[in-house]
Amino acid sequence: MGVAGMPREHGPVPTARHAPPPFDPELGAALVATGERAKEPVTPDGLAARQERDAAARPRPTVRKLRDGGRFEVEELRAPGPRDGREVTLVSARPAGVTGPLPLLYYMHGGGMIMGNAWSVLPRLSELPFAYIDVGSAETFRDEAVACADAIWQAGGEAELHVWPGAFHGSDTLAPRASLSQEARDARTRWLRRTIGR
Template sequence: MAALGDLTAERLTPGNLGAQRERDAASRPRPTVAELRADGRFAVEELSVPGGEGRPDVTLVHARPADATGPLPALYYMHGGGMIMGNAWSVLPKILRDWSGPLGLAVVSVEYRLAPETPYPGPLEDCHAGLVWTAEHADELGIDGERVIIGGKSAGGGLAAALTLLNRDLNRERGEGPVPVGQLLQCPMLDDRLDTPSAHRMAGIGLWDRSSTAVAWQAYLGERYGTADLSPYAAPARATDLSGLPPTYIDVGSAETFRDENVAYAHAIWQAGGDAELHVWPGAFHGFDSVAPAAALTRAARHARTQWLSRTVERSRR
C-alpha cells in the first residue's frame, strides 16, 4: 500500500472548490446506466421522487442483481465527497461488484444536493425524503422494507449516521418512518469541531486533512459551524443519546483525521447499550481502499465489511 508520507494533495479552500470538483469528477467518472448494468448482470433505474414540501425532487439510483427474485434486502447509500463533491453513480460499480451481486442485495444510492449551494439541512432532507419514499414504495421496487440498511462513506457516512438518528427520533416521537436493521459507516465524517488528537496530529498529512475537512464543514453548516447548540442531525458526534440505534459497523484508518471521532462514536453506542462493530485499520489513511484497491489491508477491510453486511442480512431474515 502507498506510504502516507508519499501522498500529497492540494488542500481544499473556499477559493479552489470549483477546481477540486473538476478534479474529483475526472478521477471518479460517472458511469452510465448501461455501464452499471454490466452486460445485463444488474437491473438499474434512475428514479425521481418527491423531495418534500417546497423542495426539489430527489434522484435515486436503484440497482439489483438482474436474476434476483422476491423482495430483496436493501442498502440505502450516501456517497462521500465532503458533502461538497461526488455523485450517486460513481460509487455503484464497487458496491454492485462487492455486495449487491454476492449478497443478493438491492442498492439505492442518493443524489443529494451539495453544499455550499445547498447547506444543512438540505442534503439530509434529500436523504430522508428518499428513504421514506423507498420504504413506502418497497413492494413496487422489489425491496423488503423491513430489511433496509443505511450506509455511507466519509461525508456520506456522516449523513448516514445523521439520517439514522433523525429516523430513530421520528419513530420515537411520531411512529413514522422505516426501522433500519443496520447502519454501515465507513470512515464517517461526524464532528465539525475537529478537536481530537487525530485531527490535530494528521493536519497537513495525507489526501484529506483537518483543514480540508474544516472547509467542507463550513460549506455545509454556514453560520451554524462550530456553534455550541449544533444539532446532532448536522454533526452526529454532537449527539448525547445514542440509544435505540440499529446494529452499527464503523471502520476507519489509524492514520486519518476521523479516527478518534469514529472510535468515540462506537464507544458512545456501546455505553448506550447498543451493538457496534469497530475496526481501526493499522496504518491506513483516509481513502486507502480507493488508492490501493489490491493491498492486503484493503482486502481485509473489504472482507470485514462484506461479512458484517452478510450477517446483518441473515439476522434480519429471522
C-alpha cells in the same frame, strides 16, 4: 486532506502527548508519490477542482453499467435534502425479477455525516440497521468514527468497527493493491455476507 503530519482543521491537534500515528509503509509510500497534491487543503474555492480530479480518478458508474446486462433493476430516486431545497439523489438497485422485501445496503461517505452533525440527523441510533464503520488510525475523523460506533452501542444498536493501523483517509482508493487496503476490503465483504445471510 487532513492526514497525519499535514494541515488539519478537524480532530485532535498533534502535540507531544498526542503524536499522530505512523502510516502503514505501503500506504505512506503511495501518499508520498502523490507529491504536493496531498497537502492541498480542501477549501470552498478549490472544491470544484478537487471534485473534477476525483471524478477522473474514480469515475462514477452509470445506471446502465450498474444494471450489469439486466442482472439488476436500477433507478435513481430523489429524496428531500437540506433546508435549502436541494434534493439528494439515491441509487436503488435490486436483483432483477425479485419481488418482496430484501435486505438493504445503504452506503454513504462518512464525511457527510460528520459535517452534517450525525447526532442531530440520527437521534435514535438504536433504530439503525446493522452498521459497519471502518477508519484508519491516521484518519482525520478517526475519533469521530469511533465515537459514532460507541454511540450506536450505547443506544443498544449494533455496529462493527475497524480501525486500520497506519491507514489514512482515502488510502484504500489511493493504494488499492496495498496489503492493508485489500484486508480492509475483504473485511467489508465478509461483514456484508454475514449481514445479508441473517
